[in-house]
Amino acid sequence: MDPHLLRTYVTVARLASFSEAARELGYTQSAVSQHIAALETDLGLPLLTRRPVAPTPAGHRLLEHAGALLLRLDAARADLGRFAAAPRTTLTVAASPLALHPRTLAALPATGVTLRGLPREQVPEAVATGEADAGLVDGIAAPSDPLRLPDVAPLASTGVAEEPLAVVLPASHPLAGRTGLRLDDLVDARWLDAPAAGVPLEQLRAVHAGPAGRGFRTALRYEGTDTRTLAALSAAGHGLALLPLPVAAGVHGATAVPLVAPRLVHRTELLLPGPGRTEPAGNAGPGRTEPAGNAGAVRTEPAGSGEPAGPAAEFARRLQS
Amino acid sequence: MDPHLLRTYVTVARLASFSEAARELGYTQSAVSQHIAALETDLGLPLLTRRPVAPTPAGHRLLEHAGALLLRLDAARADLGRFAAAPRTTLTVAASPLALHPRTLAALPATGVTLRGLPREQVPEAVATGEADAGLVDGIAAPSDPLRLPDVAPLASTGVAEEPLAVVLPASHPLAGRTGLRLDDLVDARWLDAPAAGVPLEQLRAVHAGPAGRGFRTALRYEGTDTRTLAALSAAGHGLALLPLPVAAGVHGATAVPLVAPRLVHRTELLLPGPGRTEPAGNAGPGRTEPAGNAGAVRTEPAGSGEPAGPAAEFARRLQS
DNA sequence: ACGACCGCATAAGCATTCGTGATGGAGAGT
DNA sequence: ACTCTCCATCACGAATGCTTATGCGGTCGT
Numbered sequence: 001m002d003p004h005l006l007r008t009y010v011t012v013a014r015l016a017s018f019s020e021a022a023r024e025l026g027y028t029q030s031a032v033s034q035h036i037a038a039l040e041t042d043l044g045l046p047l048l049t050r051r052p053v054a055p056t057p058a059g060h061r062l063l064e065h066a067g068a069l070l071l072r073l074d075a076a077r078a079d080l081g082r083f084a085a086a087p088r089t090t091l092t093v094a095a096s097p098l099a100l101h102p103r104t105l106a107a108l109p110a111t112g113v114t115l116r117g118l119p120r121e122q123v124p125e126a127v128a129t130g131e132a133d134a135g136l137v138d139g140i141a142a143p144s145d146p147l148r149l150p151d152v153a154p155l156a157s158t159g160v161a162e163e164p165l166a167v168v169l170p171a172s173h174p175l176a177g178r179t180g181l182r183l184d185d186l187v188d189a190r191w192l193d194a195p196a197a198g199v200p201l202e203q204l205r206a207v208h209a210g211p212a213g214r215g216f217r218t219a220l221r222y223e224g225t226d227t228r229t230l231a232a233l234s235a236a237g238h239g240l241a242l243l244p245l246p247v248a249a250g251v252h253g254a255t256a257v258p259l260v261a262p263r264l265v266h267r268t269e270l271l272l273p274g275p276g277r278t279e280p281a282g283n284a285g286p287g288r289t290e291p292a293g294n295a296g297a298v299r300t301e302p303a304g305s306g307e308p309a310g311p312a313a314e315f316a317r318r319l320q321s
Numbered sequence: 322m323d324p325h326l327l328r329t330y331v332t333v334a335r336l337a338s339f340s341e342a343a344r345e346l347g348y349t350q351s352a353v354s355q356h357i358a359a360l361e362t363d364l365g366l367p368l369l370t371r372r373p374v375a376p377t378p379a380g381h382r383l384l385e386h387a388g389a390l391l392l393r394l395d396a397a398r399a400d401l402g403r404f405a406a407a408p409r410t411t412l413t414v415a416a417s418p419l420a421l422h423p424r425t426l427a428a429l430p431a432t433g434v435t436l437r438g439l440p441r442e443q444v445p446e447a448v449a450t451g452e453a454d455a456g457l458v459d460g461i462a463a464p465s466d467p468l469r470l471p472d473v474a475p476l477a478s479t480g481v482a483e484e485p486l487a488v489v490l491p492a493s494h495p496l497a498g499r500t501g502l503r504l505d506d507l508v509d510a511r512w513l514d515a516p517a518a519g520v521p522l523e524q525l526r527a528v529h530a531g532p533a534g535r536g537f538r539t540a541l542r543y544e545g546t547d548t549r550t551l552a553a554l555s556a557a558g559h560g561l562a563l564l565p566l567p568v569a570a571g572v573h574g575a576t577a578v579p580l581v582a583p584r585l586v587h588r589t590e591l592l593l594p595g596p597g598r599t600e601p602a603g604n605a606g607p608g609r610t611e612p613a614g615n616a617g618a619v620r621t622e623p624a625g626s627g628e629p630a631g632p633a634a635e636f637a638r639r640l641q642s
Numbered sequence: 643a644c645g646a647c648c649g650c651a652t653a654a655g656c657a658t659t660c661g662t663g664a665t666g667g668a669g670a671g672t
Numbered sequence: 673a674c675t676c677t678c679c680a681t682c683a684c685g686a687a688t689g690c691t692t693a694t695g696c697g698g699t700c701g702t
Contacts, residue, residue: 001324001394001397001398002323002324003322003323003324043398043401043402043405044405045401045404045405057404058401058404058405061400061401061404061596062397062401064475064596065393065396065397065400065401065474065475066397068393068474069390069393069394069397072386072389072390072393073322073390075386076322076383076386076387076390077322077364079382079386080364080366080379080382080383080386081364083366083378083379083382084364084365084366084379142463142466145463148469150472151471151472153386153389154385154386275382275385
């Protein structure tokens with residue numbers, strides 16, 4: 001189970017071709033064939049069907065493991081690299097679409113910033129592998145509850161903001177007049193599935209373990225990241241959408257009704273490479289200012305140096321003040 | 322970053338000796354020395370101080386990564402091994418101390434069972450690496466909220482039971498007469514730190530992001546797993562303890578007062594090797610019986626075969642019925 | 643203070659592994 | 673039926689990895 005072998009395996013599986021994979025990896029086709037054979041004899045299982053080249057059931061499982069494994073490996077490399085490398089002068093921030101609200105934008109340095117919009121799941125990866133110096137992720141959680149993030153590597157996470165959630169409805173919708181909505185009332189409704197632009201329905205399903213079986217049927221799937229499009233879709237009756245209240249309130253042609261039960265919030269967290277999941281330096285309440293004085297609970301530094309340095313640390317500090 | 326090199330690195334770090342590590346690994350001292358040198362030149366960093374042999378700061382970080390990596394590697398091996406191996410006939414269950422209540426015990430098959438008590442963190446590892454066929458973990462969570470478990474490997478988790486929490490107090494304690502306690506009232510109290518026997522205080526601190534700073538000071542640390550000892554300590558005034566209500570109510574010489582705020586429960590989950598975090602087949606309410614019919618939301622099988630087989634699957638089925 | 647010892651680093655030699663190039667065989671398309 | 677594509681296999685050269693042997697720095701004992 002050499003990482004090398006795993007790397008070629010995932011490549012072969014992705015390209016569904018030995019020779020293509022060989023080209024991409026800079027090997028000969030023969031080497032690739034031997035790699036796969038080595039893996040298969042090592043595990044005692046066929047991993048790929050040839051002609052066509054496709055993973056067997058066992059191969060699929062190996063793909064999951066291999067992906068995570070290689071990711072962690074890259075993360076370790078990047079993490080250790082930070083010890084040797086000169087402190088960065090530019091700042092690359094990876095952010096999921098809804099993690100970019102005024103507060104986070106205001107904390108960005110004026111120059112030398114690269115902002116990279118990524119799907120939600122890829123933000124932790126980007127920070128872990130060093131593609132980004134910091135990350136901003138959003139998601140649903142109970143108030144002052146940290147987000148459930150895949151732990152690809154030890155990352156320090158800090159709560160940045162929490163906002164109420166709101167359901168976006170067509171103005172003509174029977175429930176549009178309400179001042180607050182319960183999720184229970186909406187289980188049977190049609191929802192827009194917009195994993196990138198909106199709030200992920202899977203998270204809703206997970207948090208709201210509905211009575212016996214899954215609700216939240218999806219009507220239309222939108223794969224873009226534009227909130228206005230999402231609102232337009234919702235206004236046109238293609239389904240409901242769930243957005244942070246400040247965002248939902250700003251859309252035209254649709255009504256935003258706050259979600260009052262269950263008590264869930266839209267939460268944004270800052271991710272920094274570093275050891276251990278650090279708890280926020282206080283609750284990240286809606287619009288609440290942190291108690292001054294002890295804002296420095298996030299450990300970002302290679303253990304020993306006193307003050308965190310570099311643009312990423314600076315960004316973190318400004319976000320928390 | 323060959324896993325081989327990592328393996329020798331962690332061994333050297335653990336034993337604080339090149340030659341000892343060489344002996345344990347079946348290598349010569351020279352080979353070990355070369356392994357470490359290879360790692361250090363590869364990463365461009367010193368990882369160990371010699372004389373005495375101890376990890377550098379960077380080395381410590383590598384240890385964290387390496388541990389997780391090797392664990393995942395073993396987990397992948399074990400997981401893939403399940404495809405080839407003959408279905409098991411015996412059942413090994415890893416369980417944290419408080420995960421063993423009557424309901425789980427009743428679901429165990431009559432014969433061929435090995436029950437292995439482990440500290441909380443090690444249960445997922447044991448299931449992932451195949452040391453155990455199934456796992457039972459407990460912890461604190463919001464009602465019907467899945468536990469936050471380290472994802473060493475894709476494990477399917479199912480809620481098994483949830484019980485209210487109770488604070489164990491000496492009978493003479495001023496608050497002993499109450500019918501319910503709020504956690505806020507107890508932040509400044511002295512607590513027993515009993516990570517194995519009781520409910521872990523770290524989880525409490527994490528869940529209850531207290532106002533500005535950490536409460537829950539620990540008075541005495543108990544490293545055993547016996548609940549009666551814990552109760553005796555609490556009764557003797559060494560500190561408060563938090564236990565599941567059914568357990569807390571059974572102790573002698575102390576009083577158990579239910580925790581009413583925040584709304585937290587003691588939750589037990591079943592862990593099975595398998596893909597993806599599967600949500601429970603319904604809420605695991607206190608004493609609540611599952612709605613019959615669709616109890617099979619846990620996928621445990623190598624994708625394709627119809628019904629899960631083997632003692633572990635049988636155990637899972639009996640737990641959910 | 644000196645010497646023996648312990649423990650890690652380095653050097654040279656040898657076996658194994660790994661990747662390349664060439665060749666063989668099985669399907670799919672024309 | 674032929675050819676083309678694609679993967680498997682074989683044989684060889686290069687490189688890697690482990691071992692034995694030796695060197696060096698520090699520690700402990702007398």
